[in-house]
Amino acid sequence: MTSGVLNLVLKRLAIAVITLLIVLFAVFFATSMLPGDTASILLGQAATPEAVAGLRQAMHLNDPAILRFLRWLLGLLHGDLGTSYANEMPVAALIGGRFINTMELAGITTLLSVPLALTLGITAAMLRGSLYDRTVTILSIGVISVPEFMVATLAVLLFAVYLKWLPALSSVNEAHTLTDLVRIYAMPVITLTFVISAQMIRMTRAAVIETLSTPYVEMALLKGASRGRMVLKHALPNALGPIVNAVALSLSYLVGGVIIVETIFNYPGIAKLMVDAVATRDLPLIQSCAMIFCLGYLLLITVADIIAIMSNPRLR
């Protein structure tokens, strides 16, 4: 049995590595095809054609794309993410601090949103059809329908401009006390929680409701089980697979999709770094950011799959 699980996990990991390679390949060539040339962007409009050609030569930009890709991949094997085209700094150093910032934001949002969403989803399913259920459902549909820049902008308007409770910008480096930290993180975290919770609430509610209509839950009822027992003991363990997957999908948004929130609150995260890198055609940086997003996504999905498998005795 255990060897079966191990086998499955290994298979999953192998597929994840292959997916990662394909994504890296695609990102590299898509970026290479972007109009504009790194050397001319770096040197500015006043650059002479000779200077541009010289820089191209020095940066190996004249080599075939596939060669540059393989060179970068080889470096990766040694733990070297390459050097940024734009400012000659190691990519690892550029990403380092930003990555931690993004992870902090993602971590805090996860800690807040997952318990909230699961509680709301499960209770809504338990009280299906009640006023409470309908309120939760309507609110979560409403939140899905409102774009996040709208939520973020409204939050800034309300809390920063009118109420003046919170700062409009989230400058992490200025945080010294706990109150500062809460004030800085409050708005981005609230906005992100809004965005990712809605989907989790809806999926959790749907998955629990579906298992609540199975014969084994009816059987539990006919054994005299209370409503709580039916849900927690019989419905929830069997709804875990879909719920974990919904949570993973929502959380994966926190790794790569937070660009809008990072921009609005001027939060120094990794998504913002990548967009800046695209503007300068900074291939090694784009590539490394893409790899991190992809890894984060694969990690979440793989963990979700493994939890789903472990929770099902038929697959275990």
Next chain:
Amino acid sequence: MTNLVEVRNLRIEATTDAGRVVEIIKGVSLDIADGEIVALIGESGSGKTTIALSLMGYARPGCRITGGEINVNGKNMAALSEKQRARLRGTDIAYVPQSAAASFNPSSTIMEQVIEVTRIHGLMSPEQARKRAVELFRALSLPDPEGIGARYPHQVSGGQLQRLSAAMALIGDPKLMIFDEPTTALDVTTQIDVLKAFKSVMRADGIAGVYVSHDLAVVAQIADHIVVLKGGEVQETGTTAQILSAAQHPYTRELLAAFEPKPRQAHADADAGTKELLRIDNVTAGYGAVRGDGLPIIRAVDSVTLVVEKGRNLGVIGESGCGKSTLARVIAGIHPAAAGDIVFDGKELERTAGKRSQDQLREMQIVFQYADTALNPAKPVEDIISRPLAFYHGLDRQARSKRVDELLDMVRLPRGLRYRRPSELSGGQKQRVNFARALAADPKLIICDEITSALDTVVAAAVIELLKELQRELGLSYIFISHDLSVVEAICDEIMVMYNGQRVEQITPDKLQAPTHPYSKLLFSSVPKLDPTWLDGLVRDPELVSQYGHR
């Protein structure tokens, strides 16, 4: 209060998807004395399960108990609060579900679920409960009573699960047990073990029971009283002997008539049986990886040879998993054979349907078990029947429309049904449409895969009658696949018994009393008879049971 259960003028309403309110139980009254088993019998939709569940004060979602009294052990279940009802469920009244396989939580061990009642109601300590459960497992003659509780539901067989669900019901020491068609999903050889186990436990502890079933023969073995239901009303009540020997109500008589063996008329066409229509030789097929010799690892059909003659019918009988449905799919070319020849109407057929000519496809049609899934739910009946008309015969719109009317006449359905969708038809009507679709191709051979097993006894008997009539009119041949011996016996000229993918015996219906192969003996002797003493008097060769009754 003399009886354990006294139901008076029970009324239950259901709200349909369209929001209409219909009364599904229309004033039912019934009594159950202490230690007595009462059977509720009737076709699907007669309200038998609804009544049984109402004894626990429970109505399925969408249903509502609107009137009457349900007195169980001196308490009116209809008037209690949900909390008070929950206290009685599992302790006073226990439930054994129709499909134990679906009623066990797949993510929790069997022991955990069997003793859950004692946890919910705080009846005894978990150690005591486990001890009691093992005693019950032993009483229900389950294999490995000490260890079976540690398994998960998917790791034991259907027959064992059904007995385990009885243990789950018995652990709360109930005064009344409700059995909801507990053996319908089981094979006949397994059904006997389960019935015997139920009966001995109920008798030993003097527990009263409600036994819901549509199978009169099964009910005859276990019930003291029988209540016959139709359309949410009691048609007739009596002791088992009264109902079986002197039924008053026409519906009860109809039910009984379905059990009487019908004399088969000899074929008028004397030379019909001389020509070979289909011959398959040493056909092997299966699933899984293919081995070096070109055969699959799991052989569902193993070197089967059979012959169907023109205008005659071959029955294929066996338990679930014996390979009979795979055989049908192999002959039709849906599941290509791995080895062997299929000769149809004098010509060798390709193994895959895709490579057969259109005429070959047309002449051999297959009718599937579940009309529900075989018919496209989005299309009206006329489109479903027209499709083969356009595909095989290239008829234009007008000719198709005319032919649809003829086909509906043939299967004895009103022509007006052509505009309806499958969801607006009853089970029997759907199966007739399913059959009309096969007839539309103008076939020589129709493979019927369990086409009556999803139907009620009376409806199934009517479908069989129809098949016989059509055979006389159109000179068809049938391959009739079923697990139900009485159905096969009613229509087939030859019967092939399958076990574990192999053909074990081929006999004619008149020799059914004296099969030669030991498995056929076990199978035929396991079919319940209307005689109430049948189960108690049944003596089975233990060696046979251990060899073949593996479930």
